[in-house]
Amino acid sequence: MIQLRNALDVFTLVMLIVTIVLLIYTMSVMLMQRGKGKTPTNPKVVTKVRCVQNDYSAERDFSKGDYVGLEIGKCPKCGDTLKVEAIYAVGGPKEKDQPL
Amino acid sequence: MDAGSSSDTWYLILLLMFAISFILNFTDIPQRIQLWRFASYIRRRLIQMDEIESDVRRRLINYLGKLNINSPKDVVDNFMNNYFLIEPVDIEPIDIIKRLSHLINVRDTNVKTYAERYMPGIQKSERYNAIVALEIASAINLVNKVLKHYFKLGLKNNNWVLLMQLALEMPNIIRIVNSYSKALDAFFSGTPIGDGAGPLLVRYLVGNSEPKRIAEDTVYYETLINGRRVYAIKAEGPGANVGKPGEAVEKLVDMLGGNVSRIVTVDAALKLEIEDTGEVAEGVGAAIGDIGPEKIGIERAATKYGIPLDAVVIKMSLEEAINTMTKEVYDGVLKAFERVKNTINSVGEGGSIIVIGVGNTVGVL
Numbered sequence: 001m002i003q004l005r006n007a008l009d010v011f012t013l014v015m016l017i018v019t020i021v022l023l024i025y026t027m028s029v030m031l032m033q034r035g036k037g038k039t040p041t042n043p044k045v046v047t048k049v050r051c052v053q054n055d056y057s058a059e060r061d062f063s064k065g066d067y068v069g070l071e072i073g074k075c076p077k078c079g080d081t082l083k084v085e086a087i088y089a090v091g092g093p094k095e096k097d098q099p100l
Numbered sequence: 101m102d103a104g105s106s107s108d109t110w111y112l113i114l115l116l117m118f119a120i121s122f123i124l125n126f127t128d129i130p131q132r133i134q135l136w137r138f139a140s141y142i143r144r145r146l147i148q149m150d151e152i153e154s155d156v157r158r159r160l161i162n163y164l165g166k167l168n169i170n171s172p173k174d175v176v177d178n179f180m181n182n183y184f185l186i187e188p189v190d191i192e193p194i195d196i197i198k199r200l201s202h203l204i205n206v207r208d209t210n211v212k213t214y215a216e217r218y219m220p221g222i223q224k225s226e227r228y229n230a231i232v233a234l235e236i237a238s239a240i241n242l243v244n245k246v247l248k249h250y251f252k253l254g255l256k257n258n259n260w261v262l263l264m265q266l267a268l269e270m271p272n273i274i275r276i277v278n279s280y281s282k283a284l285d286a287f288f289s290g291t292p293i294g295d296g297a298g299p300l301l302v303r304y305l306v307g308n309s310e311p312k313r314i315a316e317d318t319v320y321y322e323t324l325i326n327g328r329r330v331y332a333i334k335a336e337g338p339g340a341n342v343g344k345p346g347e348a349v350e351k352l353v354d355m356l357g358g359n360v361s362r363i364v365t366v367d368a369a370l371k372l373e374i375e376d377t378g379e380v381a382e383g384v385g386a387a388i389g390d391i392g393p394e395k396i397g398i399e400r401a402a403t404k405y406g407i408p409l410d411a412v413v414i415k416m417s418l419e420e421a422i423n424t425m426t427k428e429v430y431d432g433v434l435k436a437f438e439r440v441k442n443t444i445n446s447v448g449e450g451g452s453i454i455v456i457g458v459g460n461t462v463g464v465l
Binding site for chain 1: 113225289290291292300303308337338423424425426427429430463464465
């Protein structure tokens, strides 16, 4: 009887440990997935403008209708043409690098 | 008595283990369980696909509505499923490029005619952006349908291997489809995309030179840089458009009587996972992700007159290539610009060089 109880106890103990390990694993996977599901920050699109004389440049938020090469006015320094030089997104979500 | 009970328990446990081992090894039950698991996983992902597809349709219909297009829903619905292209016969390779090129041109014309009919009075650049947006929605619709087709096929034939393959590929497919869905915003707002790295570089190269049309939706610029004559080709912007760089190079090289020292192609290239965005690499050949006609056009023009053909590529991921250009890609364009300038300077003074900015010129004049 004692032997049976001991045998069952060992068996129960092993099963208990396996169950706990599996529970921890499942919960950690769930937590990791919840972390992945966070809404990524939207990148900000900026428009870089530059004077054709190259004496002035500035960055501002992109506005619809902007395109690279668009003349958007006069340079505040020399009065020559101010053009859109570049449009790009900054601060978007970064892809997680997988270590080798 | 005690010892007998103990051995009975162990006997039962062993019997149970043997039975489980038998079931796992000699029946289809594990496969059935896997089939059930994979099917339930794929079902959840397909729901996600449906959500992405309906979101894309909703955003596209809103966008077309804002362009004052009548019944935008019908415009979207009529575009889906139509305008497919059947590739030409390839067991008879004679003239295959000519035939493929012809079919591509016919399809392009049909799509443009459709857009002109349903989007009258809209600026050309806006119309081209809308065409690309329709193409994206149509591609997402097709991917969703193909996925459902294989899912149903797998269930119908109890093909757990097919379902397993589908389940394993689903995260990657969803990631790509999500990228295409996000890319719509770039075309709605008309911002340059990563694939526009080539045209952007040409824009920087040509300064204030005036464009001259050389092929459909394609222009070239002529400028002098450090005493070298530079002919730069790009698609006509700022609408979403890739132009016909191959045809343009063939015409331009013939026009110059083959008197060209080098041809340089600049394009965005998909990076390997180990590479960084914005890395620039140089090589030989035509840097262009074309299915045939344009690439062969460049190669033929270079080969006909024995002109060295160089390639400069700016590395980026697929997501970066089809979405609004990131700062990293932009920095890559500036690096590539310096490399191209070095190549121009390597040509003898008084020489001529052709630079082709390959890619979609959305947001770049």
